[in-house]
Amino acid sequence: MTSSFVLDCAPFAFNVETSFSYVRDVAKCIYGNRFVESTEFEGYVDYNVSVLNTTGLRRMFKPQARFLSEGQEPFKPLDKSQGYALLEWGLNWVVATHEFSYVIVHSAVLAKGDKAVILPAPSGSGKSTLTAYLSHHGWRLLSDEMALISPATCRVTPFVRPVCLKNNAIELVKAWFPDVYLSPVAPKTHKGDIVHMQPSVYSVSASQEPAEVVGVVFPKYDPSCFLDIYQLDKAACFKGLTHNAFNHNLMGEVGVRTMLDIVEKSACFEIHYNDMNEVSAFLDEVVRGKVDV
Amino acid sequence: MFSANDIATLIVSPEHVETFSLTDWNELVFILRKEKMLARFYDILERAQLATCVPPEALRHFINARIVSRKQNELAKKEAAELSRALGNMADFVVFLKGVAYSVTDNAASLGRVYSDIDLLVPKETLVNVEQYLAVVGWKRKALEDYDEMYYRKWAHEIPPMQHGSRGTVLDIHHNLVPIISGRGIDTRAFVDEYSATHDGVSVLTESAMFFHSAIHLLFNEDMSSAFRDMTDLYLLSYSQPQEFYLDVLEITEKHGFKKECILAFHLLSIHFNIKLPLSVETSVNEELKNISICELKLLKRLTLPKHPLLADGELLFNQWLGEIRGHWMKMPLFVLTYHITIKSCRTIIQSIFGKHVFLKSDRDRL
Amino acid sequence: MVKKGVIVYSFGDASGVLFYNTYTDESIIVDVSECVVTHDTSSDYPTIKSVSESIKSVLISKGFLTSD
Numbered sequence: 001m002t003s004s005f006v007l008d009c010a011p012f013a014f015n016v017e018t019s020f021s022y023v024r025d026v027a028k029c030i031y032g033n034r035f036v037e038s039t040e041f042e043g044y045v046d047y048n049v050s051v052l053n054t055t056g057l058r059r060m061f062k063p064q065a066r067f068l069s070e071g072q073e074p075f076k077p078l079d080k081s082q083g084y085a086l087l088e089w090g091l092n093w094v095v096a097t098h099e100f101s102y103v104i105v106h107s108a109v110l111a112k113g114d115k116a117v118i119l120p121a122p123s124g125s126g127k128s129t130l131t132a133y134l135s136h137h138g139w140r141l142l143s144d145e146m147a148l149i150s151p152a153t154c155r156v157t158p159f160v161r162p163v164c165l166k167n168n169a170i171e172l173v174k175a176w177f178p179d180v181y182l183s184p185v186a187p188k189t190h191k192g193d194i195v196h197m198q199p200s201v202y203s204v205s206a207s208q209e210p211a212e213v214v215g216v217v218f219p220k221y222d223p224s225c226f227l228d229i230y231q232l233d234k235a236a237c238f239k240g241l242t243h244n245a246f247n248h249n250l251m252g253e254v255g256v257r258t259m260l261d262i263v264e265k266s267a268c269f270e271i272h273y274n275d276m277n278e279v280s281a282f283l284d285e286v287v288r289g290k291v292d293v
Numbered sequence: 294m295f296s297a298n299d300i301a302t303l304i305v306s307p308e309h310v311e312t313f314s315l316t317d318w319n320e321l322v323f324i325l326r327k328e329k330m331l332a333r334f335y336d337i338l339e340r341a342q343l344a345t346c347v348p349p350e351a352l353r354h355f356i357n358a359r360i361v362s363r364k365q366n367e368l369a370k371k372e373a374a375e376l377s378r379a380l381g382n383m384a385d386f387v388v389f390l391k392g393v394a395y396s397v398t399d400n401a402a403s404l405g406r407v408y409s410d411i412d413l414l415v416p417k418e419t420l421v422n423v424e425q426y427l428a429v430v431g432w433k434r435k436a437l438e439d440y441d442e443m444y445y446r447k448w449a450h451e452i453p454p455m456q457h458g459s460r461g462t463v464l465d466i467h468h469n470l471v472p473i474i475s476g477r478g479i480d481t482r483a484f485v486d487e488y489s490a491t492h493d494g495v496s497v498l499t500e501s502a503m504f505f506h507s508a509i510h511l512l513f514n515e516d517m518s519s520a521f522r523d524m525t526d527l528y529l530l531s532y533s534q535p536q537e538f539y540l541d542v543l544e545i546t547e548k549h550g551f552k553k554e555c556i557l558a559f560h561l562l563s564i565h566f567n568i569k570l571p572l573s574v575e576t577s578v579n580e581e582l583k584n585i586s587i588c589e590l591k592l593l594k595r596l597t598l599p600k601h602p603l604l605a606d607g608e609l610l611f612n613q614w615l616g617e618i619r620g621h622w623m624k625m626p627l628f629v630l631t632y633h634i635t636i637k638s639c640r641t642i643i644q645s646i647f648g649k650h651v652f653l654k655s656d657r658d659r660l
Numbered sequence: 661m662v663k664k665g666v667i668v669y670s671f672g673d674a675s676g677v678l679f680y681n682t683y684t685d686e687s688i689i690v691d692v693s694e695c696v697v698t699h700d701t702s703s704d705y706p707t708i709k710s711v712s713e714s715i716k717s718v719l720i721s722k723g724f725l726t727s728d
Contacts, residue, residue, distance in 0.1 A: 044315060044319055044350035044351070045319055046350075046354070048323060070323065070326055070327055071327050098354075098357055099357060100356070100357045100360040100361065101353050101356060101357060233671070233673055233675030233676075234671040234672060234673050234675050234676075235671050235675035235676035235678070235689045236675065238671070238678065238689075239689065242687070249682075249685040250360060250361060250364050251360065252364065252682045253667060253682050256667055256680050256682060257667070260669055260678075263671075264671070264672050367683065368683070371683055371684075
């Protein structure tokens with residue numbers, strides 16, 4: 001038995017079919033009024049995905065969740081308890097592998113008004129904890145995972161989805177924001193224990209408003225550093241940005257030139273920090289163009 | 294709701310899109326995406342000056358597919374040129390087949406083509422040297438189920454597919470146009486001597502030989518998942534050809550066999566895409582069809598059309614399985630077939646009990 | 661001479677000269693002291709004014725420049 005719903009998550013709409021009622025329930029809590037029953041959705045569906053029980057006898061004694069998208073199965077099955085996390089990773093995969101109308105960078109994107117900062121960072125750098133904090137302290141979240149940059153521009157399109165938090169960050173965020181919805185813990189994934197945090201109301205309400213990139217800041221959590229700021233030269237920033245880019249190679253010259261443009265027009269920094277409020281104040285100066293370079 | 298035939302009709306008569314609703318476009322994008330036909334259909338629309346009919350919601354998906362197709366096209370040409378240079382010294386011939394050959398020659402079948410692999414043909418005695426050279430320059434063997442790897446090496450006498458470590462391109466290296474295991478080999482060297490041509494330093498087959506090979510590949514193969522796309526390859530290879538083209542293809546079958554496969558290809562082109570065959574060829578087709586069972590014809594007709602669940606007559610898993618059995622039967626001697634099918638069937642049964650991923654190497658310890 | 665499909669770009673803060681091959685996706689950033697690039701407004705593409713011999717041979721071997 002499966003049920004279907006649509007996640008109307010600008011700029012895309014995903015039809016999701018699932019065998020697991022808990023996946024459906026969590027999606028409903030996370031996406032709020034962007035969760036629509038398939039039979040009631042009247043818009044254009046961009047992608048069909050499924051999170052289904054594994055086949056055969058295994059489904060009875062050791063159920064697993066499989067992610068499928070239009071005939072493709074990009075991941076090995078996971079334990080049923082990781083089914084919701086699998087859905088969110090699957091949606092990332094679908095966009096990263098099919099969308100070439102944007103230059104996509106693996107990064108968080110935060111904005112004040114229409115001025116955005118891209119925060120590229122690998123897993124384990126503390127980026128998502130930072131994003132979770134800042135998105136409830138005056139910043140709007142455009143994305144936790146991927147910056148969607150329109151080619152030949154510095155414009156980034158919001159793709160507001162839950163923030164993925166791991167291990168120690170889970171307890172931190174529960175303490176900071178006791179009223180914000182967190183998914184049940186997906187235990188022992190390849191990234192550790194995982195929850196997905198509902199994005200802020202403000203971020204969702206502004207999810208159709210693009211922003212201009214004015215800063216590229218590479219964050220690194222370091223418990224010994226209050227806030228150390230290192231200005232990056234353009235070449236180093238370009239290297240760091242392309243290192244985190246998904247698809248600029250497929251887009252050829254326009255992909256590369258978009259990245260060059262972003263780097264030339266943005267303030268470029270690397271920061272080592274342990275104080276999120278200091279980071280917020282610094283990023284505020286970046287978006288206001290007030291950083292002394 | 295579309296039928297499978299509706300989709301085939303669109304290839305020849307794309308002007309039907311002028312009456313489509315947004316829901317029609319939405320369904321069409323899903324169907325074409327699954328059949329790897331998005332880029333190809335968009336190119337067809339452009340050629341018919343109908344691209345402006347595409348609503349913006351659907352347009353993005355066509356453009357996405359086109360970007361991938363063009364990049365793959367570019368990369369395939371480059372890989373073919375480099376491999377030709379590198380392997381030219383160790384093999385008498387290095388002939389590129391199917392998709393990459395269409396790209397290299399910029400022929401009609403390169404239209405919106407997407408590739409899963411690059412196919413090339415080399416002399417059998419050079420296979421070991423070729424594999425060793427490729428391993429040195431960064432190509433690795435792709436992970437397969439253990440049984441499939443044995444099938445390639447022991448029975449098909451070929452190297453399993455290789456994948457480039459950094460570029461991700463997959464190379465499928467053949468020494469015969471049809472697996473030898475079927476007992477119906479082709480004298481590869483003689484075939485290449487007569488039917489190859491060179492474009493910018495890269496060897497490919499002539500267009501009639503490309504058709505011959507693609508027809509064999511479509512109808513002899515057990516993998517029917519790209520059958521509709523492969524059918525449109527055949528359509529594009531033939532639709533603007535002069536009448537002599539079909540006679541050239543039949544002449545190849547006189548020398549090298551596989552007349553049934555080519556006749557079936559002509560027949561399917563005429564029923565799916567209304568291709569008008571020369572009278573003499575049509576007569577040959579009608580004669581040959583008398584020797585083919587109605588059941589087999591019906592099965593092939595259905596399998597070479599799209600199969601998406603959204604289609605009125607979709608969800609063809611059973612027929613697909615039957616088609617795959619037919620493909621196996623054509624290729625392998627009976628005892629080998631029984632072993633191959635039994636193993637595959639057992640595996641299907643075991644997978645249905647224990648789950649689909651049970652036989653991949655890294656999953657064995659999950660059982 | 662720059663090979664087809666290679667982007668040559670000199671960063672505005674003189675932090676380097678980028679060579680990016682859009683076919684192979686390989687790239688290299690060369691120090692400005694080793695390679696001088698000028699941008700003629702009549703062309704969309706910059707011209708290499710000078711390049712040191714050691715860097716030139718690296719650029720040729722990695723497929724960014726042709727050997728002529």
